[in-house]
Amino acid sequence: xxxxxxxxxxxxxxxxxxxxxxxxxxxxxxxxxxxxxxxxxxxxxxxxxxxxxxxxxxxxxxxxxxxxxxxxxxxxxxxxxxxxxxxxxxxxxxxxxxxxxxxxxxxxxx
Numbered sequence: 001x002x003x004x005x006x007x008x009x010x011x012x013x014x015x016x017x018x019x020x021x022x023x024x025x026x027x028x029x030x031x032x033x034x035x036x037x038x039x040x041x042x043x044x045x046x047x048x049x050x051x052x053x054x055x056x057x058x059x060x061x062x063x064x065x066x067x068x069x070x071x072x073x074x075x076x077x078x079x080x081x082x083x084x085x086x087x088x089x090x091x092x093x094x095x096x097x098x099x100x101x102x103x104x105x106x107x108x109x110x
Contacts, residue, residue, distance in 0.1 A: 022081050025049050026089035030102030050081040
């Protein structure tokens with residue numbers, strides 16, 4: 001049971017900032033893609049951004065604690081971040097029109 005992930009609610013500034021960045025990742029994907037970009041490419045880009053965000057957080061946290069990053073937790077947290085970002089995209093940004101506005105305000109195809 002030592003390898004079971006344990007979730008602890010820590011409402012600190014770092015955790016809130018992490019949540020805000022995760023919620024904004026789908027908007028960032030919309031800004032850097034076009035309407036011609038396939039949903040598959042957008043989802044891979046979102047997964048990549050969620051993974052990079054998770055790795056940066058884990059490495060910074062481990063360095064501050066003087067430890068090595070736990071790669072199993074990085075993989076798990078990246079999957080959770082991706083799932084949250086997808087849920088926010090379909091549950092908040094798409095129904096409110098923010099996703100479409102992000103795509104229209106970003107890169108345009110020429």
